[in-house]
Amino acid sequence: MNILEIIAKKRDKKILDKEEIEYFIKEYTNGNVTDYQAAALVMAIYINGMNDEEITNLTIAMAHSGEMLDLSVFGRNVVDKHSTGGVGDKVTLILAPIIASFGIPVAKMSGRGLGFTGGTIDKLESIPGYCTNISIEEFVENVKNIGISLIGQTLNLAPADKKIYALRDTISCTDSIPLIASSIMSKKIAAGANKIVLDVTCGSGAFMQTYEEAKMLSETMNRIGKLATKETVCVITNMEEPLGYAIGNNLEVIEAVKFLKQDMPEDVKEVVLELGAYMIKLAGLGENIEENKQRILEKVRSGEAYQKLIELVKNQGGDTTYLDDTNQFAKAKYILEVKAKQGGYIASIAARQVGELSGYLGAGRVRKEDPIDETVGIILKKKTGDFVQLGEVLAYIHANDEEKGKKAVEELQNIYQIQVEKTQKLKTIIDVR
Ligand code: URA
Numbered sequence: 228m229n230i231l232e233i234i235a236k237k238r239d240k241k242i243l244d245k246e247e248i249e250y251f252i253k254e255y256t257n258g259n260v261t262d263y264q265a266a267a268l269v270m271a272i273y274i275n276g277m278n279d280e281e282i283t284n285l286t287i288a289m290a291h292s293g294e295m296l297d298l299s300v301f302g303r304n305v306v307d308k309h310s311t312g313g314v315g316d317k318v319t320l321i322l323a324p325i326i327a328s329f330g331i332p333v334a335k336m337s338g339r340g341l342g343f344t345g346g347t348i349d350k351l352e353s354i355p356g357y358c359t360n361i362s363i364e365e366f367v368e369n370v371k372n373i374g375i376s377l378i379g380q381t382l383n384l385a386p387a388d389k390k391i392y393a394l395r396d397t398i399s400c401t402d403s404i405p406l407i408a409s410s411i412m413s414k415k416i417a418a419g420a421n422k423i424v425l426d427v428t429c430g431s432g433a434f435m436q437t438y439e440e441a442k443m444l445s446e447t448m449n450r451i452g453k454l455a456t457k458e459t460v461c462v463i464t465n466m467e468e469p470l471g472y473a474i475g476n477n478l479e480v481i482e483a484v485k486f487l488k489q490d491m492p493e494d495v496k497e498v499v500l501e502l503g504a505y506m507i508k509l510a511g512l513g514e515n516i517e518e519n520k521q522r523i524l525e526k527v528r529s530g531e532a533y534q535k536l537i538e539l540v541k542n543q544g545g546d547t548t549y550l551d552d553t554n555q556f557a558k559a560k561y562i563l564e565v566k567a568k569q570g571g572y573i574a575s576i577a578a579r580q581v582g583e584l585s586g587y588l589g590a591g592r593v594r595k596e597d598p599i600d601e602t603v604g605i606i607l608k609k610k611t612g613d614f615v616q617l618g619e620v621l622a623y624i625h626a627n628d629e630e631k632g633k634k635a636v637e638e639l640q641n642i643y644q645i646q647v648e649k650t651q652k653l654k655t656i657i658d659v660r
Pocket of ligand 1: 310311312392406407408410411434
């Protein structure tokens with residue numbers, strides 16, 4: 228077998244067999260297949276697609292390209308969640324302690340932000356002292372002791388995905404269903420989950436821009452889940468505008484902490500309840516989704532979920548006084564008002580552009596090794612469907628560079644689309660599959 232034949236086969240719209248896919252993944256991970264050969268094959272997959280069997284074989288091969296985490300000590304219902312990426316998405320920070328407060332083990336590895344999307348690990352690291360880089364033994368021990376641990380992808384999990392993902396980013400092959408589905412599912416399988424709840428984002432701030440695409444991605448991941456015997460549920464959520472009001476690292480942590488203290492933005496609440504209710508169901512602790520949502524709200528109201536967050540942060544070396552008093556978090560030097568240039572109803576706030584703007588202020592990174600500024604970002608005051616008067620504050624820009632801050636004010640003013648005719652709030656949960 229050789230890589231040239233494999234590339235030619237996919238180029239000619241033929242189906243790759245298991246051995247060919249395994250060969251490619253093994254040899255690319257080892258460095259025997261070059262980046263340009265891998266790029267050619269990835270582009271051929273992007274253009275000609277893959278059938279379910281090929282996608283499943285690709286997923287399993289990528290999952291086995293590095294270490295496989297064994298979480299079987301926690302039983303057969305190890306539930307994990309993953310989002311296909313978005314702007315203002317702080318759901319894991321909120322949902323992980325809620326789920327752990329039900330006694331469901333949460334052993335979660337999260338990613339860093341890249342491009343216009345944020346990453347949970349960058350957000351967590353804005354809590355002074357919080358350590359995201361611990362050994363696998365400590366990680367498992369934490370889950371045994373307090374039922375929860377949240378860490379970064381420090382282990383050698385699915386290294387083939389890391390390489391292919393980075394490559395896709397450089398050759399315009401990010402928005403491909405077989406490639407996204409195998410990327411996500413391989414990481415979840417390698418991380419030891421046997422039940423998976425996926426937040427499939429849909430809209431301008433997501434890889435899947437339309438409902439039809441999001442539905443197709445969901446169905447593909449569900450089929451891979453079935454073939455890999457991992458029960459999978461996909462919740463399709465709206466990513467036309469950012470989720471919640473805060474975009475930026477410590478700004479999002481503050482919004483997440485406030486949520487657990489019962490200050491819950493409606494759209495964030497809907498996503499947390501929907502994903503959480505299915506996680507509880509998959510964990511075998513409640514069949515009724517609506518009842519599960521009420522139980523989640525009770526965990527927030529009783530303060531149990533917030534206490535779990537405190538336990539988690541303390542256990543991983545973080546300073547919990549920042550959670551008790553979020554005013555302690557460092558603030559950006561300049562907090563600038565963004566005022567409406569006309570009165571009317573908000574028609575749209577394109578999530579992708581807001582994410583890019585937050586990145587421009589320093590909240591994100593272009594290359595993996597870039598440092599990030601945890602204090603900068605954007606706080607929205609108005610969302611789609613809201614009414615504004617001329618000159619009313621739409622949002623605040625948090626910047627450490629005055630010039631960039633001023634430029635961001637102008638840009639955000641243009642991103643906000645305002646019209647005279649009445650507009651509707653966006654529907655947050657689009658579908659469950
Ligand atoms: N998230 C992932 O982990 N992989 C993708 O390909 C897209 C989103």
